[in-house]
Amino acid sequence: MDQVIEKLKPLLEHVPPEYRHILETREAFLAIAVVAVTILLLTLSRLLRGSKSTARKISLVGACGSGKTVLFYNLVGAQVPEGTVSSMVENQGTITILNDKGQTAGSATAVDIPGHERLRVKRDQHLQETKAIVFLIDSVEITPHKVEAAEELFEVLTHPSVAKRRVPILLACNKMDLETQAHSVDFIKRTLEKQLDAMRKTRTSLSSEAAAKAAVLGKAEKPLVLSQLRNPISVASISALKGDVSEVHAFLRSTML
Numbered sequence: 001m002d003q004v005i006e007k008l009k010p011l012l013e014h015v016p017p018e019y020r021h022i023l024e025t026r027e028a029f030l031a032i033a034v035v036a037v038t039i040l041l042l043t044l045s046r047l048l049r050g051s052k053s054t055a056r057k058i059s060l061v062g063a064c065g066s067g068k069t070v071l072f073y074n075l076v077g078a079q080v081p082e083g084t085v086s087s088m089v090e091n092q093g094t095i096t097i098l099n100d101k102g103q104t105a106g107s108a109t110a111v112d113i114p115g116h117e118r119l120r121v122k123r124d125q126h127l128q129e130t131k132a133i134v135f136l137i138d139s140v141e142i143t144p145h146k147v148e149a150a151e152e153l154f155e156v157l158t159h160p161s162v163a164k165r166r167v168p169i170l171l172a173c174n175k176m177d178l179e180t181q182a183h184s185v186d187f188i189k190r191t192l193e194k195q196l197d198a199m200r201k202t203r204t205s206l207s208s209e210a211a212a213k214a215a216v217l218g219k220a221e222k223p224l225v226l227s228q229l230r231n232p233i234s235v236a237s238i239s240a241l242k243g244d245v246s247e248v249h250a251f252l253r254s255t256m257l
Helices: 002-014 017-023 026-056 068-075 117-127 146-157 160-164 185-204 208-217 246-256
Strands: 057-062 091-098 104-112 132-138 169-174 233-237
Touching (some): 026 104, 057 068, 068 091, 146 169, 146 185, 146 208, 185 208
Parallel strands (some): 057 104, 057 132
């Protein structure tokens, strides 16, 4: 400790003379050392917690009304509240990940992120540290709300951390139990590709900053194909309300185990 104190003494030259005598005591040096070590330990603890959450976090995103909250309650094994409506706060819970035999193989933290525009900062914060993304799409209302769905997906795909880390994404086409009203997975995929392609071309011409962001989706002169983008993207047919989410569990197994 005496050696540490001797090394710290040159720092006193930067302290105003009227306060220097207070810090020249052994007790003062010990107090400074304790504070420094405490700050170091707290920093290391936060870094370790951050890396752990990144490795085990799944983000449920999508436009308002796509069924994120219903899927969340389904995955965490909780009863879906009656009259579930679009939420303004995120929900967090633990998901049990099952293997292909239906046995418990692991767990992860699921975050149900509201799709409201005013909460995009929250969404971006969670995407910064997520390992996998489930993007919910309302298969019944995709046609009248295709722009909103594509805009939300555009923001997810061009999120710097998501793009850089090539975070896997599952496009979960929800409400497929409404067979006569729901659109097919292929139709939804083509609709989103067309909308994303149009957005990419439009934003490329807006500014250099917008063009750089859109460049994540490839060259504007080539047709946009989801399977050819930077992130691994898969598409699934689900019904969160009916509990038909086997393809979501399969996605979680492939990304989290």
